[in-house]
Amino acid sequence: MQNKEKKVKKKKGGISYAKWGYIFILPFFITYFIWSFLPQVLTFVYSFFKVYTEGLNEVAPEFIGFGNYADLFTKTIGDSKTPTILLYAGNTMIMWILGAVPQFLIALLLAVWFTNLRLNIKGQGFFKTVIYMPNLIMASAFSMLIWTVFNPTGPVHMILENANLVSKEYDLFFSVTWARGLVAGINFLMWFGNTTIVLMAGIMGIDNSLFEAALIDGANSRKVFFKITLPLLMPILTYAVITSLIGGINMYDVPYILSKGNGTPNNTTTTLIMFIQRLLGPSKDYGSAGAASVLVFIFSAILSLIVFKFFISKDGMKDHTKKGGKRK
């Protein structure tokens, strides 16, 4: 490719088209600078300032160094001794894991089944269409729907009553297990289809002769899965887990709508981003919100790195892991 470009240029007798490259990528970089880079810098800078408001007006911010960070690690709510931000980080991670574990297990199973020639699953187009659909549904509308059907007057609550699983007045959204479970359930339903399709693409990218050779050598499907499919799928699986993790840390719409923004019951479904929204929206505490954002960023970076290390440390995979799967 590189050679071809050089040739193209030479033929034109030394006219340089380089400036057009710059012109064409300029809008992207200007936009990125204003709407992403600047906000990132502002968030970082504000994390070192205390912002006071008098009525509706903002008074000049005061530099307080790491004061906001120190506050975040000392402030607690209720009887809890754990700092609020750590409680919310815990909520976020618990709800992510509750949804992500079944999401990846089911997606792996489905991807293997769909690509298994011996099984030869019929109606794949239909199944893929159905399982991917929830991914496109508006998360807030989906959550609103789940709340409407699971609240004490809703139809699913009626079904549970008839099955004698819950009593008539019992509000599921005031049970920690149910509230977190429903958040995780929605996330699971929204994402397992997407993951299945991504992993399927990964499996189909594996050289088919490997599977054929294994089949001829008499390997059973479990062996094929653990010795061929899984190791070669690792780069894409790692990428998918990290993407899911980052999405999980930024969880907002679902718990916000289900709990009316309050993180009920008793802030056990309040996520990190809901916390930032509270600091930012009602209380206009840009300083603390900024510090919390910086911490969330560091938290995501560290966790992503751990996931990355965990998935590639298994030997023999080093060659495939660079840049998340170069195979086409």
Added chain:
Amino acid sequence: MSRNKVKANDYLSVKGRTMLLISRIFVYTILAALTFLCLFFFYLLFVNSTRSHGELFGGFTLMPSTHALENLKNAWTDDSTNIPRGMLNSFVIAFSSALLTTYFSALTAFGIHCYDFKLKKAAFTFILVVMMIPSQISAVGFVKLCNTLNLTNNYLPLILPSIAAPVVFFFMKQYMESILPLEIVEAARVDGASEFYTFNRIVIPIMGPAIAVQMIFSFVASWNNFFIPGMIIDKPNLKTVPIMISDLRSADYAKFDMGQLYMLILLSILPVIVVYLLLSKFIIRGVSEGSVKG
């Protein structure tokens, strides 16, 4: 799937065939259960949006009733939730974002794919690195910036940022590598076309399928977006659909006509469902192509 089918079944013993049958039954059972799980709530939504308030409190059924039009009329003309306005607002934002994001991502990809310049590698690496940074963590600065520029209750901060979409850029770049030979660009130059003309009249049509699929994804993403719009929009007539859904949740639901509430939820997801039902094959192929990142 263009795999050579190994006729493995032909070599199986009777025992092997029975095992295969059992595993097939198991697999189809799981698939049926997942299908049920994915469709049940939406089917319930559909059924309940056709039932009246009284019927909804009367008990649970899976048979549609006859009050769909009545609920639709009530939902459409409701004073507190102006859903037609919300849908129009969401549509304007989502459609403009989809146009900008696909055009400029293709343009950026073209700039990096077809030209040789000093900062080419650096620019490409930069976009790859920032691809994973989520927008939520810079929300503080974003809101602050909008306040400073007097752009709250304005659609510009919701539309303009879509010009810089690293993920869409990446998809376009990959697509270009697979289908756009540089000779075409060179041929256009020889014929006297300007660089912009080449991009708009030759490259864009060739990129058609990639642009279409990314337009759908960015439209849906923008239509569903709740976090950022919820922070900078609070004027009633500027609210988008997700903000209205959130308002519904905060309202006192004891006063609601439940049939109307179901209809409102249905309306908020209907455009996406219709597009999906028409183009699901195309969309799923897009997810699959976008996933094999290199």
